[in-house]
Amino acid sequence: MKKRMIRLLCAAGVLAAMACGAWAVTSPDGLVSLSYLNNTFLPSAVEKGTTAAYHKLQQTYDSAKATLDALAGKNTSGGSKQEESTVLAPKSWGEGDTVTLPTGSGALLLEGTVRVTHAGAVVDITAGGEVASGQTLKENHRYLVGEDTSAQLVVLSGGASMGVQGSYASAKGGTAATPFYDVSSADWYYEPVRYVYEKALFSGMDDRHFAPNGVMNRAMLMTVLYRMGGSPSGQLQSADVSFQDVADAAWYAPYVKWAAAQKITAGTSPDTFAPEQQVTRQQVAVLLYSFAGNYLGKQTDQRADLSGYSDLSQASDWAREALSWAVGTGIMGSSSGDRLTLSPQKSASRAEVAAMLRAFSEKLA
Structure with a gap:
């Protein structure tokens, strides 16, 4: 485009120069020779016209580009972070991060919970259909x-x-509460x-996943109680209790021995x-009830009437007192x-254990 414009401007300059030359040759004065016109005047005029046209075109081009960049949001002088991606390569985002997509841009959610808001149309290409504003995106679905x-x-x-594919603007949401994709x-x-x-x-199953619906075994819970007790290293080292199914080399062995020595658990x-x-x-x-009374020395006389629970009959006799205490204290x-419902025989999920531990700390701190 730029070269074509330069050629047009140069041609106009040459025509003007030729007209001037023709007038000079045919004028009565006859002051300009044909040789000077062809060898000196015309080449000089063309060179000057080309240079002037190039500078003029460059100024126009730069001005237009600046205007387009500003409209497209790529002018970084405003402080907003504008980006563009040609492929749907996965990228890590943090809690509260906001991504704004214009018409024609798209996204592919692999893991996590992301809510979309809009006042137009967002299409779930994978499922085939529009996504209402305020809904959360589905994992492994592509959107346009x-x-x-x-x-x-x-x-x-x-x-x-x-x-994210296409142009987009992003803004950080601040420090995330956790790094987990599944919370x-x-x-x-x-x-x-x-x-x-x-x-x-206790931490996640890995750096990015907490597994809230996963289960917790008895050995893991002993390590949690040890940390809740302030991680008393002296008690850990002096614990001298053994179980046939707890090998000394097992990572959880010191915590199981500590819990037994402190009369938090008596084993199965x-x-x-039964560590696994x-x-x-x-x-x-039962374990929190024992931990509160036997280890922390807290009062454990709170009780709740469990007669209204439809599945109370499923609770073991040895657990009913602790269950009444746990319900009575709000744990x-x-x-x-x-x-x-109590669901006493149901395996406690990691999320449920987290909720009980938080309530325990708040009620008995």
């Missing part, structure tokens, strides 16, 4: 922003893995998980502990939203 639409994506989970601010267990993570009571029999056994809700209640609540 429709005509005359600006879509805003907000990360609700501790982190998210999401690819969202919209989840009921968000605050409990945040609490146990910040207090270093006089000489077994999943803890049930009633077992968590344990109903496992169902529409009726009173």
Whole structure:
């Protein structure tokens, strides 16, 4: 485009020069010779015209580019972070991060919880259909922003893995409460998980996943109680209790021995502990009850009437007192939203244990 414009301007300059030359040759004065016109005047005129045209065109080009960049949001002088991606390569985002997509841009959510808001059309290409404003995106689905639409994506989970294609603007949301892709601010267990993570009571299954619906075994819970007890290293080293099913080389052996020595647990029999056994809700209640009374020296006389719980008959006799205490102190609540249930024999999820530990700390601190 630039070269074509230069050629047109140069041609105009040459025509003007030729007209002047022709007038000079035919004028009565006859002061300019044909040789001078061809060898000196015309080459000089063309060179000067080309240079002037180039500078003029460059100024026009620069001005137009600056205007387009500003309209496209790529002018960084305003302080907003504008980016562009040609591929849907996954990128890590933090809780509260906001991504704004214009018409034609798209996104692919791999992991995490992301909410979209818009006042136009956002299409779920994978499922085939539009996405209503305020909904959360589905993992492994690809999305495209429709005509005359600006879509805003907000990360609700501790982190998210999401690819963006096309132009977009992004803004950081600040420090994330947790780094977990599978824990969202919209989840009921968000605050409990945040609490146990910040207090270093127990971490995720890996750096990015907490596994809230995963289960916890008895050995893992002993390590948590040890940390809740202030990590007393002296007690850990002096504990001299053994179980047939707890090898001295096992990573959890010191914590199991400590818990038994402090009379927090007596094991599943006089000489077994069952370290890999999943803890049930009633077992968590019993262990916290023992930890509060035998180790922390707290009053444990609070009781709740459990007669209204529809599944009370499923609770073991040895667990009912602890369950009544746990419900009475608010450490344990109903496992169902529409009726009173204890689910005593159900394996306690990691999210449920986190909720009980947070409530325990708040009630008995």
